[in-house]
Amino acid sequence: xxxxxxxxxxxxxQILLVLFxxxxxxTGYLMGSFQIMLFIxxxxxxxxxxxxxxxxxFFNRHPLQWLDxxxxxxxxxxxxVASKKKPTKQYQK
Amino acid sequence: MHSVLYRLxxxxxxxxxxxxxxxxxASFTDTFHVPSVTAHAEVLKVNRxxxxxxxxxxxxxxLNVSMNLRSTFTWNTKQVFVFVAAEYETAKNxxxxxxxxxxxxxxxxxxxxxxQITNKYPFIDQGSHLxxxxxxxxxxWYIMPKTGKTIEDKMVISDFRLPQVYT
Numbered sequence: 658x659x660x661x662x663x664x665x666x667x668x669x670x671q672i673l674l675v676l677f678x679x680x681x682x683x684t685g686y687l688m689g690s691f692q693i694m695l696f697i698x699x700x701x702x703x704x705x706x707x708x709x710x711x712x713x714x715f716f717n718r719h720p721l722q723w724l725d726x727x728x729x730x731x732x733x734x735x736x737x738v739a740s741k742k743k744p745t746k747q748y749q750k
Numbered sequence: 751m752h753s754v755l756y757r758l759x760x761x762x763x764x765x766x767x768x769x770x771x772x773x774x775x776a777s778f779t780d781t782f783h784v785p786s787v788t789a790h791a792e793v794l795k796v797n798r799x800x801x802x803x804x805x806x807x808x809x810x811x812x813l814n815v816s817m818n819l820r821s822t823f824t825w826n827t828k829q830v831f832v833f834v835a836a837e838y839e840t841a842k843n844x845x846x847x848x849x850x851x852x853x854x855x856x857x858x859x860x861x862x863x864x865x866q867i868t869n870k871y872p873f874i875d876q877g878s879h880l881x882x883x884x885x886x887x888x889x890x891w892y893i894m895p896k897t898g899k900t901i902e903d904k905m906v907i908s909d910f911r912l913p914q915v916y917t
Contacts, residue, residue, distance in 0.1 A: 663751040670761055678768040682775060689825040691776065691896050698772065702765045710757045 662716030677701025777898025789817035791908040807880035816864040823858040
């Protein structure tokens with residue numbers, strides 16, 4: 658899952674869960690049934706799990722664009738400057 | 751959020767938190783509910799009134815009780831526990847409570863009761879103070895919700911005076 662996908666997944670999860678909780682509570686209260694509230698919420702949680710937990714293809718629409726290797730050669734890795742004062746034991750053979 | 755387990759963990763945490771919020775709100779809706787209970791009792795007969803060998807007074811009563819607790823039921827009510835207590839005052843204790851009968855009401859359909867009962871539990875005083883004593887029959891009810899705290903309330907359903915002599 659790419660970065661955009663992770664953001665989308667988290668936002669979807671939060672919105673869906675809050676939405677299902679609200680719908681479940683209001684429906685349960687209006688129908689006067691605690692059980693209906695729990696069933697609606699449980700169904701909502703399962704649905705949200707199925708939507709946001711597996712790595713679906715639509716979470717991978719923005720793959721990371723890595724730099725080309727040529728681009729990296731233009732900016733070589735900085736080399737450590739050798740210290741003149743105390744040569745380390747490795748070089749004292 | 752990069753792996754399945756991370757996402758599952760986040761989801762379960764948020765879902766559990768929201769469930770707790772929903773349960774709290776359900777309990778909160780009960781605070782706006784004011785039940786109007788009607789109940790009445792009548793002492794039909796004092797079956798037995800004697801002093802036990804241990805010196806404690808013992809009474810057996812037959813009562814007619816009627817009660818309507820339908821209004822105590824809300825969407826968040828699991829069951830209602832009711833009991834009838836005999837309450838009286840003695841020189842030593844300002845309140846003596848003896849439970850005479852109890853019942854668990856599981857649903858609204860069974861919340862309206864009319865019955866002739868004898869005391870289910872023995873009515874025994876601590877000592878012998880019951881002759882000519884003014885007794886109050888009090889109906890206590892405990893509304894046990896599915897979530898939240900138990901709501902308790904009571905009402906006086908009958909006043910009577912025990913006879914001056916043992917039977």
